[in-house]
Amino acid sequence: MAGVRIIDEPGFVLHSIPYKETSLIIDVFTRTHGRMALVAKGAKRPHSALRPVIQRFQPLLISWSGKSELRTLTKSDWVGGAPSLVGDALLCGFYLNELLVKFLAREDAYELLYDRYAETIDLLANNTASINDHLEQTLRRFELCLLRETGYAAALDRCVETKLAPELKGKYVYQPERGIRPWQPDDPSHWPILSGDALLAMAQEDFTETQTLNESKQLMRFLLGVYLQDQQLTTRQILIDLKKI
Helix, strand or coil: CCCEEEEEEEEEEEEEEEECCCEEEEEEEECCCEEEEEEECCCCCCCCCCHHHCCECCCEEEEEEECCCEEEEEEEEECCCCCCCCHHHHHHHHHHHHHHHHHCCECCCCHHHHHHHHHHHHHHHCCCCCCCHHHHHHHHHHHHHHHHHCCCCCCCCCCCCCCCCCCCCCEEEEECCCEEEECCCCCCCCCCEEEHHHHHHHHCCCCCCHHHHHHHHHHHHHHHHHHHCCCCCHHHHHHHHCCCC
16 A cells, blocks of 8 residues: 655644654644654754754645655645744743644644634734733633633533523533533532633633633633643643743
């Protein structure tokens, strides 16, 4: 059976590691093929044609061939138009990449998530301020999209038992593996207590209110901790330590 050849697939580099003396193994996120592991032969050589076009956070058109789990990168073209990430935005970009590497199985397509990732990278690249409410909102939208698209987030605009929308002034918890329900005094203390109005706003990806942004931060930390279990997100911890997210 001949190896498959893929030509000019939109993608981003998430991560790379050295491979043998002159090559790299790159982890890429592509629009219609999902996460792929590709060997970039000779990419560590100073004059390699691949070296300048396998940078993170830049939109690429990627070509590869092969039929094993580790395919061979044959070409990578920079699409252009994207400023480089710097400062706090760069840390946020590494955080997004860590999330994708931890959550996504290889070769499962997530086209909507890919489009959201590309949009988020563009927003980070074009925001010149340090981390602020605007960038926090950007991260919350991406986290929620990731959890939804990978099947880990239940609906936030209806209770799991009654199927009714949360009441604006009500108090709720998110029960892992099930979804939201009214808060009860004997609920585990580490479950975040969420207001009905904040939940409805989150469901619409509206994080403009301070209360919604604060409660969404608690909820995302909780859910990521539940589903990642013992896998630590290095860049997230850095951002938390810096009180950025």
